Amino acid sequence: MSSATLKTQRIEPLPLAGAEQEALREVWGQTLVELAADFPDLVVLDGDLANSTRADIFAAAVPDRFFEMGIAEQNMVGVAAGMATLGFVPWLSTFAAFMANRATDQVRIVVAQPHLNVKMCGGYTGILTGKTGKTHQSVEDIAIFRAMPGVVTLAPADGVELRSAMRAMMETPGPMYLRVTRDPSPVIFPTDYRFQIGPGVLLREGADIGLIGTGVETVRVLEAADMLAREGVAASVLHLPTLKPIDGDAIVALAERTGRIVTAEDHSIIGGLGGAVAEILGERRPTPMRRVGLRDVYGESAPNDYLLEAYGISAGHVVAEARALIERT
């Protein structure tokens, strides 16, 4: 599990042009069914959102291991902790905002502090959440879980990585938080890719600048790298699906190779990926950097394309920050 024992992976991503689209929430529901066959102790607890998070796929296939907890996230976390003491591995189905914010103290007291084996899943992550608006978007969830001692924090980039990550989560005991986005996004990983908890994944190698992404924002970072390549800028792309334990060595190595770092995330730049990378570089290798993400604001109800532009997290914004950094340094 420790990133100290596992090495950063080098994976050649699939081309973005004509990429297959897959919604992570659909993959999440389907993968729970697959895992249930191999892990008899897996159970799913839902906060009355199963047809949104797609836990309903599991409920239909494995009804005797699906437990509706109603609209009561705090109790759901506590019930999960109690079941975990009996050897069950509860997976929680709710939105990221409710998982991270509504039930924070319950997670702290009965999951994080006693380090119980509960898999906390947040659907509808970030601001691209199907026009739900700021109440249902999550821009602090990474910051919250990353700050909780001992809680593994994961944000896969596509359906292939999510499927593999969920198996790793079952195979590794301990409290974990998993970000699951709502809408379809391109598949970038080859089917034989194997996710590991901790190590980053180097997707592109280029000496001019290092771009770091997490979650599905990494797709937009790859798009940005393609745009920069057309301008003659060679960018490296490092994907960090594990926000904690973070692959500090990969971040430092990238900074050493490129001398410039841009981070990008569908989350606040405070406490999220950008904050985490800045902490590592500040201590180990101070490097000029820019952070793409929400700049201390909440989102709003609007189409995804609008939100990407309005809140500054599109591929174009990554390119603009990269250009600005190159001009400055």
Add this chain to the structure above:
Amino acid sequence: MIATKTRPSLDDLRRKSVEARKLIVEAIHHAGAGHLGGPLSATDILTALYFDQMNVDPGNPDWAGRDRFILSKGHSSIALYTVLAMRGYFPIEELHTFDAAHSRLQGHPDMHALPGLEMSTGSLGQGLSPGAGMALGAKVRGETFHTWVMVGDGEIQEGQIWEAAFMAARYRLDNLTAILDYNGLPQFGWPQAGGFTRETPIDDPGAKFRAFGWHVIECDGHDQASIREALDAAQAFKGEPTCVVAHTVKGKGVSFMEGDFNWHAKVPSDEQLVDALAELDAQLAELGNGEAA
């Protein structure tokens, strides 16, 4: 399980409770910190649970078939630690490490620090949910153990208690019993028309649990006969979870602490310790040594 073994006499349980109170008062005095009012109101119920009701094995504390107990009002930890020590989970002398650095007896229960603790608690209102999870898990697995959760009347102001109450009733968790330590005194109090009251604002909590679909039993939380009748009935009741509303007195057993909110978390002076122990010794003398019983 309770039918297959010899049960202690009620006087045995009464003696255990007084001995526990002596250890509790001594431990808090020694630590120079901690709570007293709540632990003393909970003592009789805890001795009834660990010496009469619960099927546990201190020599094998993680045995899968054991009954579970969660102290949701985690700030009364010293009472639970004391009864666990008396029951044989760890040496009684260790009670003097309460709240000290490196102690297994943390201010609030840490489930991994000390054998016999089933859940970490301390932030109020959170213990009933894990208890419901254990009871639900037992149903799923066909296990027959019983899960007990003690909640304080102050902490049932927390909304999560009612989330758990709703869910436990929905799943008909009759293998779950909540025991309400209804001592009537929170830490501070409540403003009301005509002045401030130190009394809890939770009126008739039994009616509230009943409205959520629970079976409710009222008992005198300091009368071992009443406690035994209530806890026996709670274990036997089928179809709904049971809430035992145990009417208690904060600071019970030491006259100058009884019913005084100031003893919620106050450390006795050396003189007060002597007075308290003298009172408790007199109660022990009155109960006799049990040989004639």
